[in-house]
Amino acid sequence: MDTLQAPMDSPFGAASTAREVIKGIDLSGRVAIVTGGHSGIGLETTRALAEAGATVIVAARDPGKARAAVGGWSNVEIGMLDLIDPASIDAFAERFLQKHRKLHLLINNAGFIGYALERDARGYESQFATNHLGHFQLTGRLWPVFARGARVVTVSSMGHQAGQVDFDDIHFERRPYDAYAAYGQSKSANALFALWLDRLGRPAGIRSFSLHPGGMITSGFSKDMSEADKKASGFLDAEGKPVIDPANNMKTLEQGAATSIWCATSGLLDGKGGVYCENCNIARAVPEDSQEQLGVRPWAMAPELAERLWQVSEKLAGVSYSGRGRSTASE
Template structure:
């Protein structure tokens, strides 16, 4: 799909897509593009008011069949994840695990996990497995990672940063590496179960969104970020293209999509390379087992 853009999306009328974190940034851009293509889009967001504001600006008349919907989901709370899944009824064609937190100070989720690992990985791990029985036969699960996964390491002795000095970027890298290992192991399990559902991943490159500014604590970081956005970044719509590509392109399961332009930072999406650590099947299986133990949620098709 050379030159892939939002206009490349097929008619998605009758399809249902859930997008986590769809009230802003690349999640909002992806949700808007899917709605414009005719999909029924569900914005799964922590802040319902912001989600409703985002939904009103999307194609479709609020309250009518097929219009964007807003449902509350806090990925930092397993109770919220379970509640969202328990309330779901009907099929799902696309589950886009987009929401995330980036380099905050050391904080913990409602269940006591380090916030980046708990939200970016464990929350989506639980959500996906709880909803998987609803995902249609040829549906897809797309998990948004980052090329920052390359600095990550899965520290099974201290996943929640309780022993070592907390390093926000390293913690973020661990969570994004976990996203790719989850994608790979989910695809392996789907294939063994004989399912035609595909598990893919994507990264946005360098997208000028508000995510980094929510987490930058020093003025120098803010200024450097602003300069980088001006010189190198693409907008949120451009950053959402790899997600859309992973969702609808004719590619195999366990694909990883990213921008195809300068240094993988921007440009039309294509299949991207990942680190050796992200391709380690033994680490992926071990992480899956640990994630089941931590969340109490298991793969439903075994």
């Protein structure tokens, strides 16, 4: 890898908030897109970027909910985007391209976990289709207008530990469906996407990062979990109250958004990319059989797997990043 997957000397950590990370940074004149930027950590990401002066387009599946959350905020616009619907992605991108000449920050934040097997109109497993392929298509459609120095930040998860990309059965057509394995596969795909995207974008000064934000019980992401599962996962204590313990991966939304903001704006990452981050730092690479809670597993940072996933994704999404005025990947 071009940048070692190892922590650096960062002034921030697990308990840092998005506002603390972005303090003193002026994003005036910059344009950012945050998918799912109206709820959970996406909302705090939008807030931090907008307060720093960026024009932020909140890409939302339900514009009404987005308007209720961020309507009237300075520097914030709302756009309709359903990541599981290819036509919706194309329409969102076309509207953006008609209005904006440059894109400086793309935060691929939206995602979900599906506890029952669902498929999109193409027959693709819904978590892989939404969490990975939707963002793959969106980034590709916007590729022509990324500015030099732009960053693409994709929210992965420590959940990548639960599943590698199964190239022989991505869509659970033969193996029994396992919600956590499917989620893990999609989050591993997020990290591999960021790795290979960085190789493609580097000659044009476009850098890419993936990250684990931290576990947050107050996020809408956990709304479909039972109370028993939340307790078993450590989100709730024995009395059913949210556990806030940043050092042990249990964060507030403001703390959860900090690593996204750090990846998007930190000068420490200038000239770097393709790495998986956590706690406002580059994460440690850990062995496949590691029992540690954090760290990135080998299957989420292997260039050969990233390249293979890229080839598969181009076919599944019908999107090619070549021929868009950018150099192709090179060693």
